[in-house]
Amino acid sequence: xxxxxxxxxxxxxxxxxxxxxxxxxxxxxxxxxxxxxxxxxxxxxxxxxxxxxxxxxxxxxxxxxxxxxxxxxxxxxxxxxxxxxxxxxxxxxxxxxxxxxxxxxxxxxxxxxxxxxxxxxxxxxxxxxxxxxxxxxxxxxxxxxxxxxxxxxxxxxxxxxxxxxxxxxxxxxxxxxxxxxxxxxxxxxxxxxxxxxxxxxxxxxxxxxxxxxxxxxxxxxxxxxxxxxxxxxxxxxxxxx
Amino acid sequence: xxxxxxxxxxxxxxxxxxxxxxxxxxxxxxxxxxxxxxxxxxxxxxxxxxxxxxxxxxxxxxxxxxxxxxxxxxxxxxxxxxxxxxxxxxxxxxxxxxxxxxxxxxxxxxxxxxxxxxxxxxxxxxxxxxxxxxxxxxxxxxxxxxxxxxxxxxxxxxxxxxxxxxxxxxxxxxxxxxxxxxxxxxxxxxxxxxxxxxxxxxxxxxxxxxxxxxxxxxxxxxxxxxxxxxxxxxxxxxxxxxxxxxxxxxxxxxxxxxxxxxxxxxxxxxxxxxxxxxxxxxxxxxxx
Amino acid sequence: xxxxxxxxxxxxxxxxxxxxxxxxxxxxxxxxxxxxxxxxxxxxxxxxxxxxxxxxxxxxxxxxxxxxxxxxxxxxxxxxxxxxxxxxxxxxxxxxxxxxxxxxxxxxxxxxxxxxxxxxxxxxxxxxxxxxxxxxxxxxxxxxxxxxxxxxxxxxxxxxxxxxxxxxxxxxxxxxxxxxxxxxxxxxxxxxxxxxxxxxxxxxxxxxxxxxxxxxxxxxxxxxxxxxxxxxxxxxxxxxxxxxxxxxxxxxxxxxxxxxxxxxxxxxxxxxxxxxxxxxxxxxxxxxxxxxxxxxxxxxxxxxxxxxxxxxxxx
Numbered sequence: 001x002x003x004x005x006x007x008x009x010x011x012x013x014x015x016x017x018x019x020x021x022x023x024x025x026x027x028x029x030x031x032x033x034x035x036x037x038x039x040x041x042x043x044x045x046x047x048x049x050x051x052x053x054x055x056x057x058x059x060x061x062x063x064x065x066x067x068x069x070x071x072x073x074x075x076x077x078x079x080x081x082x083x084x085x086x087x088x089x090x091x092x093x094x095x096x097x098x099x100x101x102x103x104x105x106x107x108x109x110x111x112x113x114x115x116x117x118x119x120x121x122x123x124x125x126x127x128x129x130x131x132x133x134x135x136x137x138x139x140x141x142x143x144x145x146x147x148x149x150x151x152x153x154x155x156x157x158x159x160x161x162x163x164x165x166x167x168x169x170x171x172x173x174x175x176x177x178x179x180x181x182x183x184x185x186x187x188x189x190x191x192x193x194x195x196x197x198x199x200x201x202x203x204x205x206x207x208x209x210x211x212x213x214x215x216x217x218x219x220x221x222x223x224x225x226x227x228x229x230x231x232x233x234x235x236x237x238x239x240x241x
Numbered sequence: 242x243x244x245x246x247x248x249x250x251x252x253x254x255x256x257x258x259x260x261x262x263x264x265x266x267x268x269x270x271x272x273x274x275x276x277x278x279x280x281x282x283x284x285x286x287x288x289x290x291x292x293x294x295x296x297x298x299x300x301x302x303x304x305x306x307x308x309x310x311x312x313x314x315x316x317x318x319x320x321x322x323x324x325x326x327x328x329x330x331x332x333x334x335x336x337x338x339x340x341x342x343x344x345x346x347x348x349x350x351x352x353x354x355x356x357x358x359x360x361x362x363x364x365x366x367x368x369x370x371x372x373x374x375x376x377x378x379x380x381x382x383x384x385x386x387x388x389x390x391x392x393x394x395x396x397x398x399x400x401x402x403x404x405x406x407x408x409x410x411x412x413x414x415x416x417x418x419x420x421x422x423x424x425x426x427x428x429x430x431x432x433x434x435x436x437x438x439x440x441x442x443x444x445x446x447x448x449x450x451x452x453x454x455x456x457x458x459x460x461x462x463x464x465x466x467x468x469x470x471x472x473x474x475x476x477x478x479x480x481x482x483x484x485x486x487x488x489x490x491x492x493x494x495x496x497x498x499x500x501x502x503x504x505x506x507x508x509x510x511x512x513x514x515x516x517x518x519x520x521x522x523x524x525x526x527x528x529x
Numbered sequence: 530x531x532x533x534x535x536x537x538x539x540x541x542x543x544x545x546x547x548x549x550x551x552x553x554x555x556x557x558x559x560x561x562x563x564x565x566x567x568x569x570x571x572x573x574x575x576x577x578x579x580x581x582x583x584x585x586x587x588x589x590x591x592x593x594x595x596x597x598x599x600x601x602x603x604x605x606x607x608x609x610x611x612x613x614x615x616x617x618x619x620x621x622x623x624x625x626x627x628x629x630x631x632x633x634x635x636x637x638x639x640x641x642x643x644x645x646x647x648x649x650x651x652x653x654x655x656x657x658x659x660x661x662x663x664x665x666x667x668x669x670x671x672x673x674x675x676x677x678x679x680x681x682x683x684x685x686x687x688x689x690x691x692x693x694x695x696x697x698x699x700x701x702x703x704x705x706x707x708x709x710x711x712x713x714x715x716x717x718x719x720x721x722x723x724x725x726x727x728x729x730x731x732x733x734x735x736x737x738x739x740x741x742x743x744x745x746x747x748x749x750x751x752x753x754x755x756x757x758x759x760x761x762x763x764x765x766x767x768x769x770x771x772x773x774x775x776x777x778x779x780x781x782x783x784x785x786x787x788x789x790x791x792x793x794x795x796x797x798x799x800x801x802x803x804x805x806x807x808x809x810x811x812x813x814x815x816x817x818x819x820x821x822x823x824x825x826x827x828x829x830x831x832x833x834x835x836x837x838x839x840x841x842x843x844x
Contacts, residue, residue, distance in 0.1 A: 053731065079733035091728045093721050100717050108733035159733060279638045330826055335584055338641060339783070340826045342586075342776055346819025354813045460772065464649055467642050475638070502657045509650040516643065517631060 004067055006031045006193050007052070007163055012061035014047055021047045022217045025061070029163065034185075034194040036204040039214035040237065045197045046088060048214070049165050052195075053085040054078045066162070079108065084161035088168050090148050092140040098151060099136040105155035122187035123154050130180050146177035153184050163193045170200045178203060205229070213237075246376050247497045255493015256486065257382045260389035261444050263485035265462045266469035267393060267478055268440035274413045274476035275433035278332055281341040282322070284463030285348040286315045286438040290445025291454035292352055295361040305366065311446050312439035319438030320431045327434070328427070345459070352456040365450035385447045392443060393482060396436075400478075409433055413476070464505070468512045488512070532712060539708060539790055543701060550693045558689055564801045565696035566757045567781065571793030572703040573750030574778035576743050579786070580716055582723040583740075586775045587644030590628070590651040591748040593770035594621040595755030597655070597662060600765035603674050610675055610686055614756045621752020625745045633740050636726075648775055655767045667766025670759060692761040699757045700794070703750050707790045710743075719743065751778075773815065780818060783825055 009027040013020070022044040029035055037045050050056040052063060054075035063071045070078055079085075092101050106120070127133050130150055132143065140148050153169055164185075170178045178200075185194060185207065198204045204211065205225045212222040215237050221228065228234055265287050272280045293314060294307040322344060330336040365381035372378075400406035411419040412429045420426050441462065445454075452458070465485065473484030488508055496504035546565070553561060570592055577583045599617030602608050608616065632643055655662045662668070675686040684691055710716050721729045722736055730736045759765050768774075777800075785796030800821065807814035 055727070055731075074730075076730045076733050076735050079731055085731050087728070087731075091725070091731075093724050093728070095720055095724045096717060104717060104721055104729075105732055155732070279641065326823065326827065334637060335582075336826045338584060338638075339779070339822055342779075343819040343822030343824075343826065346776075346815050347823065348819075350813040350816035350819065354811070354816075358812075464646070467646060471639070471642060471646070500657070502653050506650050506653045506657065509646050509653075512646065513631060513643070513650075516635075516639075 005029060006033075006066060007195075008064040009048075009052065010062045010064070012048070012051060012063070013059050014044075014051060014056060015059045020217055022051070025214075025217075025219055027212065027219075029193050029195060031162070032190045032193055033210065034196070034208055035210045035212060036208035037195060037197045037212045037214060038199070038201065038204060039220070042216070043214040044217045045214055046167055049085060049167055049195070049197060052078075053083055053165065079159065082160070082162035083165065084156040084159050084163070085165045086152050086156045086167060086169060088171070090145060090152055092148050092152050092155070094140055096139070097137050098132065098140055098143070101140065101151060101155055102136075102158060105158040109158060109160040119160060119188060120158065123157050123184065126180055126183045126187060127151070127154055129183070130177075146173045149173060150177060150180050150184065153181055157184055157188055161188075161192060163195065164188065166194070166196045166198075168197055168199065170198065170203050182207065248494065249373075250376055250378075251494040251497035252490065253378060253382070253493075254497070255490040257386045257489075258493055259486040259489015260386045260393075261448055262462065262465040262489060263469070263482045264389050264392055264444040265441045266466045266473070266481045266485040267396065268437035268444075269466035270470050270473070270476055270478060270481040271440070272434055272437040273470070274478070275409060276323075276327070276332055276430050277416075278327065278334070278337045279341070280434075280437070281338060281463065282344040282348065283341075283437070283441055283466055284459030284461070285345055286319065286441035286459075287445040287462035288352065288454070288456065288459035289315050289318070289348070290442030291449045291452075291458060292356060292361070292445075292456070293442075294446045294449045295363050295454045296356075298363045307446050308443065312442040315442035316435035316439040320435045323431050323434040328430070332430075345463075349456055349459060356454075356456065358456065360453040360455045362453045363449045379451075381450055385451065388447060389444070392440070396440070397478075405432070464509075468508060471512050472515050535708070535712070535790070539704065542791060542794070543697075543704075546697055546700070550690070550697075555689070558693065560801070560805060562689070562693045562696045562761050563758075564798050565693075565700045565794075566754055566761055567777075567801060568794040568797040569696075569699045569703040569757065570751055570754035571778050571781035571785075571797045572700070572707055572790075573747045573754060575782040575793045576707065576710070576747040576750070578779065578782050579792070580710065580719040580723065581740060581743055584641050584779065585632075585644040586641050586772070586779070587632075587646075587648030588747070588751050588778055589770045589772070589774040590648040591621045591624055591751035592755040592758075592774060593648075593651055593655070594624045595752030595757075596759045596765050596769055597755075599756040600668065600670060600759035601661070603670050603759070604668055604765075606674060610760060614753075614760070617756035617759075618749060618752045621755065622745060622749040624752075625748030628748075629741055629744050633737065633744060645772070645775070648770070649772065652767060652770050652772075655770055659767075663766065665767045667764055667768070670763040670765070672763075675760065675763070686760055687763065696757055696761055699753050702753065704790050704794070706746060706750065711790065773818075776818065776822075780822055780825075784821065 005028045007027070007029040009025060012022060012025040012027075014022040025048060037048065039045055047056065051058050054070070054073055058071065062069060065078070065081060065083065070081070093104070096104070124133065127150070130147055132147055132151060135142055140151060143151065149169060153166065156164055156166070169181055173181070194207070196204065196207065208225060210222060211225055211228040213220040213228060213234050220237065221231055221234060223231070265283070268286075269280065269283045272278060272283070290311040293311040297307045297310065326340050326344070327337060330340060365379070367381040367384055369380045370377040371380050371383065400410060408419070408424050409429055409432070411422065411424055412426055412433070416426050419429075444462070465488070468488050469481050469485035472488070473480030473482070488511075491511060492504040492508045495507050549561060550558060570588075574585070574588055577585055595617040598620040599613045602613040602616060603610060628647060632640060632647070635643055656664050659665075672687055676683050686692065686695070710719070718729070718734065718739065722734075722739060726736050758769070781796040781800055782793050783796065784799055785792035785794065803817055804814050807817050
């Protein structure tokens with residue numbers, strides 16, 4: 001029983017003024033699948049995410065999501081279709097309160113109500129665990145960067161995405177906070193697909209069912225965590241630092 | 242005058258005006274390139290140059306000195322502004338626009354208080370007429386065009402060949418990096434801003450015999466700078482210069498067949514149309 | 530957030546404004562009318578500045594659309610005053626619709642420059658067609674055209690009472706718009722857009738559409754101000770669409786900036802009174818505009834503007 005994949009990326013290529021940042025990338029993500037994209041700096045991971053979310057237009061290639069071509073759609077339409085993205089830098093709105101931040105995200109989840117109550121309370125629970133819920137009416141600056149990141153992931157999760165893309169969410173975070181991010185991801189349930197871009201290999205090995213390795217704009221290899229970790233070329237290029 | 246002669250006249254006038262305003266526009270783009278600010282006061286330095294020329298003429302009957310004195314004075318004033326106001330607001334984009342708008346009014350209205358609302362004229366130092374088969378053309382206007390080219394060329398050489406010019410270009414490229422290389426960025430900011438004001442003032446000096454000095458004339462110079470910079474690319478000296486000449490040509494030809502006001506409107510509309518299709522300027526080379 | 534507190538203070542201010550007309554001597558009375566008309570403009574301008582952080586130097590265009598369309602319709606005896614106002618306001622909206630695609634695609638300095646340029650084009654156009662518009666000198670609206678039939682009565686729009694209340698009504702409309710945006714929490718989304726358009730878009734919001742909405746509200750209300758100005762001042766002239774009248778609303782909004790709904794009114798009152806006083810001493814009274822702008826920006830370097838870029842104290 002092969003179900004249609006949630007996301008299909010075909011021949012994706014991106015050039016900037018002659019420099020090829022991404023070339024002939026093919027990628028598939030199934031519904032509920034959790035994959036990781038790893039690779040050295042400059043490999044094109046964030047570019048790939050930006051292309052999927054619509055902040056960049058590809059030089060060549062197509063992106064199919066839920067069976068429809070989204071290659072030409074602007075970012076906000078893709079978000080409405082269920083693709084959520086957190087950027088590398090921390091993206092909470094400093095001029096709003098934490099509550100306003102979360103509500104802003106919640107409002108766009110209209111129409112995806114079927115899991116809303118359940119997921120929403122699970123997310124709030126994680127925020128409670130972090131001790132954030134007691135400060136909902138303060139600006140995000142009262143939180144540590146780690147907790148701000150947690151709020152940001154919570155916001156992305158609140159939009160009830162079908163595909164959540166996290167760009168280096170654990171960067172600079174301590175053990176505890178990483179654990180909370182983990183719980184946040186779990187709160188989404190197994191119907192939500194996840195694409196996580198990371199340098200933190202440990203974290204990735206725990207979460208991902210499949211790992212894609214990028215190097216210099218191309219896919220080096222992909223497979224289960226065990227396969228990738230033991231792969232020689234991966235070790236040479238990336239893991240064996 | 243037959244249409245063909247009128248056309249040539251328009252071309253010459255437009256070129257002269259375009260070259261002259263190119264000096265102002267280059268000054269504007271210089272302050273954007275180096276300090277990354279939109280300086281709405283810029284037109285007022287042009288006005289100061291013109292007004293000082295008249296004042297010096299009335300006082301000493303020799304306006305040639307003003308070509309040196311006025312730019313120096315403007316530069317001095319500019320440096321004071323940069324040190325007291327701009328650095329205090331840390332060159333932040335929006336506060337700078339508001340502050341320079343305020344300074345625009347202060348300078349403009351102070352001038353009004355001093356010289357009154359009337360246009361003040363100065364006779365041109367060269368009153369000969371160069372005759373061509375079609376019409377006679379003022380040799381002074383030709384001198385102005387040549388002077389503009391010379392000043393622009395001097396600036397170019399200064400930026401490309403001297404040490405100070407090199408340092409300015411470094412700051413323009415990347416102020417942070419320049420600081421790490423030991424360049425005194427604060428000093429370069431002051432010098433750059435002063436230089437941009439001096440350029441505007443020089444243009445003002447040159448134009449008085451043609452156009453007369455008036456306390457509101459800064460607006461026009463500001464508009465021309467904005468037009469040139471929008472098409473030529475913010476921060477691009479070459480682009481701004483070319484754009485200014487082009488706009489001047491266009492305006493000059495249009496003005497001959499319609500009126501100065503129509504020419505202004507059409508120039509603005511031309512720029513807006515260009516912006517729609519080429520948001521980054523015609524040369525696409527923004528010096529980042 | 531104290532909704533009731535805000536609405537109550539808003540209603541109190543309006544009541545005070547209404548009652549003022551019965552106690553003010555003639556000159557302050559008409560000054561107040563003018564202040565209120567300008568406060569409409571300031572409120573309109575503040576929609577873009579306060580909620581979206583966009584500095585426009587070209588709003589005189591929309592003010593001017595209302596001013597000239599309404600004024601010329603009345604001068605040329607084409608329609609009754611009421612229709613003239615409606616058409617005038619509508620033309621400001623249309624102008625907003627026409628200019629938005631060009632202006633809203635740009636940000637920061639380029640937006641400021643383009644707004645300045647387009648409004649200058651409008652100004653020059655008014656000068657160019659001065660046989661219709663009266664150019665710099667301007668035109669006066671005829672007394673006899675300024676009556677509004679209302680049932681069996683005839684409202685004389687040139688009477689101080691009518692002018693005052695017309696201006697007040699316009700101000701209520703303008704301030705209610707801001708108040709509604711604020712109370713319906715639409716301001717939260719707008720503040721997010723102001724802080725970071727990118728991220729707001731990634732959350733799924735059509736940022737352009739929201740900017741357009743606020744932009745059109747702003748231009749429409751600016752047109753309302755212009756329309757009412759032509760009627761209450763009985764005058765239209767090119768000086769009213771010069772760059773000065775694009776910079777004034779910026780100053781009005783900044784001066785009073787601390788409030789949400791009431792800030793523009795406060796700023797407008799303060800500056801108009803000062804300029805009124807100054808203009809009796811010198812013809813260079815605009816220097817006060819310059820000094821005020823400079824002082825504002827300096828006394829709170831990142832501060833005042835920083836505060837506008839962050840959030841307002843809830844009045």
